[in-house]
Every structure is written in structure tokens, then in C-alpha cells.
Amino acid sequence: MRIAHVSDSHLANIEGVATSVGTTVGLQRAAGHQVTLHSPGPLSRRRRRPGELPSVPVPTRPYRLALPRLPNAPVDVVHVHTTGPVGIAGLRYAAARSLPVVFTWHTDLIAYAAHYPEVPLGAAYAGLRLGLGWRARALRELARPGPGRDERLFELGRCLLAHMSVLLAPSAKTAESMAPMAGGTPIVTLPTPVAAPLPDADDRRRIRSHLDIPPDAPMLLAVGRASPEKDPELLLGAFAQVRRTLPSARLVLLGVRGNGTALRRTARRLGVDDASHLLQPVPRERVGAYYRAADVLAFASSTDTQGLVLGEAEAYGLPVAMVDDGLATRPGTGSRRPLAVGTSAEFGALLGRLLSDETLRARVVAEGRAAAAAWNGERYLAELTGLYATITRRSAG
Structure with a gap:
């Protein structure tokens, strides 16, 4: 074909x-x-x-x-x-x-439009190229947050689907x-x-040594942009909750391109700046090493349409904690990922359980591996x- x-x-x-x-x-x-x-x-x-x-x-x-x-x-x-x-x-x-x-x-164009000015700008371009006939009022509505913008994006969505x-x-x-x-x-x-895991190359020891994280310290990992639509403030707040019961815990945010200054400021306010590692993106073939080095993947976003990192982490045997009920059902087997209400206290409590409850952890790891293998x-x-x-x-x- x-x-x-x-x-x-x-x-x-x-x-x-x-x-x-x-x-x-x-x-x-x-x-x-x-x-x-x-x-x-x-x-x-x-x-x-x-x-x-x-x-x-x-x-x-x-x-x-x-x-x-x-x-x-x-x-x-x-x-x-x-x-x-x-x-x-x-x-x-x-x-x-x-x-x-x-x-x-x-x-999710509507969710991203609140954070990225290029989304409404691109929507205006798309609408004009597809013959929606938007005039000045419609373009002004796209430029401003609110119901008018959402209605125009919805209108564009209908137009796009009509072409499919x-x-x-x-x-x-x-x-x-x-x-x-x-x-x-x-x-x-x-x-x-998601791709099958790459062969193990003593990743856990190597990555932890590079980041100066002790071998037995609980390590949370977040992968992807740490921009506002991914809710990194919720993640840092939950990590602060974890540190109250597990003071040696560390958090690694892998994939931070921008927003670093605001994240460090929030981490200092919450008292976790000394235990938080903000890392630039790495090539895809190197992300698996961080999955192996971590103990739990912390997924705070509720704006993703799939969240590929969820399946990637599970393929590497890393349990996932999340707040988005819409993505909690795993492809492949239909089993459910651990889910918390989107508050720092509830999300932090779930992260803490996955770090400390070996029975829960083993079950979540097995279910995640099975789903990743089934949806191949x-x-x-x-x-x-x-x-x-x-x-x-x-x-x-």
C-alpha cells in the first residue's frame, strides 16, 4: 500500500x-x-x-x-x-x-490554547485555508481566552473532521x-x-551515580515537558508530601526545556529544591536508562491524549502513578493504572504507597508489563x- x-x-x-x-x-x-x-x-x-x-x-x-x-x-x-x-x-x-x-x-487544542499562543494562531490559519470564512470578529475571539475561543476551536474541529x-x-x-x-x-x-525495552546496561547504578542519588534512595521520575499544561506544580507539591514520610526520596524531571526558573522557585518554596533534579531532554534511546534507575513514574498531566511515557515506563517494569482518569485504563489488557485525585495530598499519598508497599508495587509492575506486551x-x-x-x-x- x-x-x-x-x-x-x-x-x-x-x-x-x-x-x-x-x-x-x-x-x-x-x-x-x-x-x-x-x-x-x-x-x-x-x-x-x-x-x-x-x-x-x-x-x-x-x-x-x-x-x-x-x-x-x-x-x-x-x-x-x-x-x-x-x-x-x-x-x-x-x-x-x-x-x-x-x-x-x-x-488537545483547547487545553493547549491556554498556554501556547501559536495554537490559536495556527487555528486561524487552518480555518482560513479550509474555507471557514472567519472574519475579524472570529479572529479576535481566537486571540482571547474564554468561551469565544473555545467555540471557534470547536468549529475548527468540526471542519477538520469533515475533511477526514x-x-x-x-x-x-x-x-x-x-x-x-x-x-x-x-x-x-x-x-x-511502545517499543520493547532496550537491553540493560547497568542503567540503575550508572544514572544514580551520575545524579549523586544513593542506590537505596526512593526515586520518582517524570518524563516530558515540565510546562504549565503538564501541571508540574502538582507534581512538586506531591513530592513534598512524599518527603514528609520518605525524607531520602528524590525527584528527577527529565525533559525540562523551559520553565526551569519557575520550577526551581516552586521547589524552594516547598522545601524540595535540594532533592529535585531538572534535566534537559535526552535522545529517545537513552530514556530507558532513567526508567530503570527510577522506582515510580509520576504522571501529573491531565491534558495528554495518550501519554506514551506511561506505556514506555510499564514496558521497563516501572509502576505508574497518575491523576488523569481518562488515561488510567491500559491499552492491551484493559487493566487500570493506580489513580489519585488531583491534589498534592492525594497524589503524594499514592506515590508514597507505590514506593513503600512491595505487594502493591509488584502487582502494578506485573499488570503494566502484561499490558505493554499485549498491545504490541x-x-x-x-x-x-x-x-x-x-x-x-x-x-x-
């Missing part, structure tokens, strides 16, 4: 969309499909790989802005992953050629939130699988390929 994937996130970016796209493209290529990935690439033509688009870095952001122009090529299905200029170009490309479109909804043959939701939570916008567009829940790449690829076949037959008919 000839598949064109379209994404505004370049694969070198260390974040969930790029990971999901890279996983899907890799599985399909390994299965023998003819796959092209249209995503931001180097500005120099000589350095770009097939499918990559010329792009420039965005100041203060780990993204690149690409020329939204897709080359003409034989394609059976277009799979779009983002709503930026490249993603919108993919929708328009498919519409002009009457091609079926699969769209994976990776980002099927919407893929990476979690039941996301499928439920998108259902009011769907109209006649079917929604299928299809989480991205082979199962995901079979379902996705079957979906492609269905919509291409429908389109041909």
Missing part, C-alpha cells in the same frame, strides 16, 4: 507526536508498505531526505516551520498527524485528489472528547504501541492496515 504520512513535527523532535509518527512509519516500512513521510526537514535541499520539506527553526520553540507544499505522487491513503501548516496542506492535498484521509488526533475519512483517537478519553465534533466521521480508538506493534499494525483497506475500498466504490 502507498501511504503518505503528513506531520508538522520532525522526527528529531523529542516529544510524543514525533515518537508516534516515527513508530507508525517504521512499522509500516518494515512490513513492506511504500511509505513517504512529509515533515519538516533541513532548509538545504542536499541535506533533505525524500519527503522532507524545507523548514526553518521557530525561535524559543523546539519546532520547525516548513513550507506547506506536498509534491505530487501516487498515493492510496493520506495519514495526517497535526493541524499545523503541513497537516492542513495534507488535508487539502487529499481533498484535491479525492484520496481517503486518516487523521490521528494527538493534541476516519479519525484515530489514541485513547478512549480523546475519542469521547472529539465525538461532539464528529458529525458523520467515524472515530476509532487506536493507541500507539504487530497488533497495532494489523488494525491500522485493516482500517486503511476499508477506507480505500470505500473511496474506490
Whole structure:
């Protein structure tokens, strides 16, 4: 099958969309499909790989802005992953050629619009390119927080779904939130699988030694951006609760790009700055070492659509504590992850139990490993390929 994937996130970016796209493209290529990935690439033509688009870095952001122009090529299905200029170009490309479109909804636009000004700006661009006919009032509403912005983003969501043959939701939570916008567009829940753990290289000792964390000290790990939409203040407050009963505990935040000054200020206010480690992102192949070094993954976010780090941690045998009920059900087996109410006291209590209750810990680890093994790449690829076949037959008919 000839598949064109379209994404505004370049694969070198260390974040969930790029990971999901890279996983899907890799599985399909390994299965023998003819796959092209249209995503931001180097500005120099000589350095770009097939499918990559010329792009420039965005100041203060780990993204690149690409020329939204897709080359003409034989394609059976277009799979779009983002709503930026490249993603919108993919929708328009498919519409002009009457091609079926699969769209994976990776980002909660309404939740992110409160924190990232580029979200409403991108929404304005998307709405205009897709023919929504927004005038000055609509654009002003997008620029300001409030019900007006939410209504416009909802309107854009309906327009986007109207351009799709099927919407893929990476979690039941996301499928439920998108259902009011769907109209006649079917929604299928299809989480991205996580890669199998890399071989152990004495990671626990090495990482702890590097961070000067004693071998027997309880270690909490958070992976990903520590920006406000991920609720790092809740995480730090919960860690302060843990330290009251486990004073030797440490917290490692891996993937901190910005917001570091505010985080350190909060950590000092809570009295945990001496036990908190704020680390820059590392390449994906090195994240597994931190999973092995830690004792619990602390997931404070409630704005994620899947939270790939949850499955990654569980594949490495790391128990997960979280506050988002929408992501508590594991793909694969349907078992439930440990869940707390989103307060520092309740979340801290759950973290403390997972650190100190060996019986609970062993059960959670076993359930997590089983789910990660059950929802594997082979199962995901079979379902996705079957979906492609269905919509291409429908389109041909």
C-alpha cells in the first residue's frame, strides 16, 4: 500500500507526536508498505531526505516551520498527524485528489490554547485555508481566552473532521472528547504501541551515580515537558508530601526545556529544591536508562491524549502513578493504572504507597508489563492496515 504520512513535527523532535509518527512509519516500512513521510526537514535541499520539506527553526520553540507544499505522487491513503501548516496542506492535498484521509488526533487544542499562543494562531490559519470564512470578529475571539475561543476551536474541529475519512483517537478519553465534533466521521480508538525495552546496561547504578542519588534512595521520575499544561506544580507539591514520610526520596524531571526558573522557585518554596533534579531532554534511546534507575513514574498531566511515557515506563517494569482518569485504563489488557485525585495530598499519598508497599508495587509492575506486551506493534499494525483497506475500498466504490 502507498501511504503518505503528513506531520508538522520532525522526527528529531523529542516529544510524543514525533515518537508516534516515527513508530507508525517504521512499522509500516518494515512490513513492506511504500511509505513517504512529509515533515519538516533541513532548509538545504542536499541535506533533505525524500519527503522532507524545507523548514526553518521557530525561535524559543523546539519546532520547525516548513513550507506547506506536498509534491505530487501516487498515493492510496493520506495519514495526517497535526493541524499545523503541513497537516492542513495534507488535508487539502487529499481533498484535491479525492484520496481517503486518516487523521490521528494527538493534541488537545483547547487545553493547549491556554498556554501556547501559536495554537490559536495556527487555528486561524487552518480555518482560513479550509474555507471557514472567519472574519475579524472570529479572529479576535481566537486571540482571547474564554468561551469565544473555545467555540471557534470547536468549529475548527468540526471542519477538520469533515475533511477526514476516519479519525484515530489514541485513547478512549480523546475519542469521547472529539465525538461532539464528529458529525458523520467515524472515530476509532487506536493507541500507539511502545517499543520493547532496550537491553540493560547497568542503567540503575550508572544514572544514580551520575545524579549523586544513593542506590537505596526512593526515586520518582517524570518524563516530558515540565510546562504549565503538564501541571508540574502538582507534581512538586506531591513530592513534598512524599518527603514528609520518605525524607531520602528524590525527584528527577527529565525533559525540562523551559520553565526551569519557575520550577526551581516552586521547589524552594516547598522545601524540595535540594532533592529535585531538572534535566534537559535526552535522545529517545537513552530514556530507558532513567526508567530503570527510577522506582515510580509520576504522571501529573491531565491534558495528554495518550501519554506514551506511561506505556514506555510499564514496558521497563516501572509502576505508574497518575491523576488523569481518562488515561488510567491500559491499552492491551484493559487493566487500570493506580489513580489519585488531583491534589498534592492525594497524589503524594499514592506515590508514597507505590514506593513503600512491595505487594502493591509488584502487582502494578506485573499488570503494566502484561499490558505493554499485549498491545504490541504487530497488533497495532494489523488494525491500522485493516482500517486503511476499508477506507480505500470505500473511496474506490
